[in-house]
Amino acid sequence: MSEYINEIEKLIHLLTYLPGVGPKNAERIAFFLANTSKDFKEDFISTLSSLSKNVRKCEICHNFSNDKICKLCSSTERDNSILCVVEKPQDLLAVEKSGAFRGRYYVLHKLLSPVDNILPDDIDVNGLINAIKRFGVKEVILALKSSVEGEATSILLFETLKSLKVKITKLATGLPKGGELEFVDEKTIYEAILGRKNFEN
Ligand SMILES: [Zn+2]
Numbered sequence: 001m002s003e004y005i006n007e008i009e010k011l012i013h014l015l016t017y018l019p020g021v022g023p024k025n026a027e028r029i030a031f032f033l034a035n036t037s038k039d040f041k042e043d044f045i046s047t048l049s050s051l052s053k054n055v056r057k058c059e060i061c062h063n064f065s066n067d068k069i070c071k072l073c074s075s076t077e078r079d080n081s082i083l084c085v086v087e088k089p090q091d092l093l094a095v096e097k098s099g100a101f102r103g104r105y106y107v108l109h110k111l112l113s114p115v116d117n118i119l120p121d122d123i124d125v126n127g128l129i130n131a132i133k134r135f136g137v138k139e140v141i142l143a144l145k146s147s148v149e150g151e152a153t154s155i156l157l158f159e160t161l162k163s164l165k166v167k168i169t170k171l172a173t174g175l176p177k178g179g180e181l182e183f184v185d186e187k188t189i190y191e192a193i194l195g196r197k198n199f200e201n
Helices: 006-015 023-035 038-054 089-098 125-135 148-164 186-194
Strands: 079-086 103-107 139-142 167-170
Touching: 006 023, 079 089, 079 125, 089 103, 089 186, 103 125, 125 148, 139 148, 148 167
Parallel strands: 079 103, 079 139, 139 167
Antiparallel strands: none
8 A cells, every 4th residue: 555645646656757857856746736825736737727728839840839830930020041940949949049040940849769769750850841841941950969869860850851952050069068958058059050060961
């Protein structure tokens, strides 16, 4: 028999699915939530419920959006000739904040990682090709982290996009090895985008 009451046991179990949360931290958060005010709990529940009902992935770029097509994709003020591929929505925000880029985006949400069973078929390259065609993109910047997974994914995209006759570039070196784009400062991202280089496999 478990030493926890049902609700707390279930909550601990769910929390262990969160990134960076191990069993001990899951227990800490579960007891914190159990102990917090009713108002906080209600607010937490309604925020999560609204997230579940109202937040979806944009049909074009796959960034999170309240609408079928997100604000960035529906904006007429963006540069259609250039598209930046990022791993995560947080990376998109980091690039956007750098101010170095006013084009279109595409969010992969995952990187190639055979050890985690993320294989080439799991990367939505067709969605990227559709976005490139839709906007008439001339240059694709592969803004993925410089890890084994990031580099393998960049090569996969490069090989797949070769036939499209678009220029393919990657960020300039200077980003920390293996570093998550979302944690890199704006100035470094700005310089990495401005100093981007042709992608060569
Ligand atoms: Zn979009």
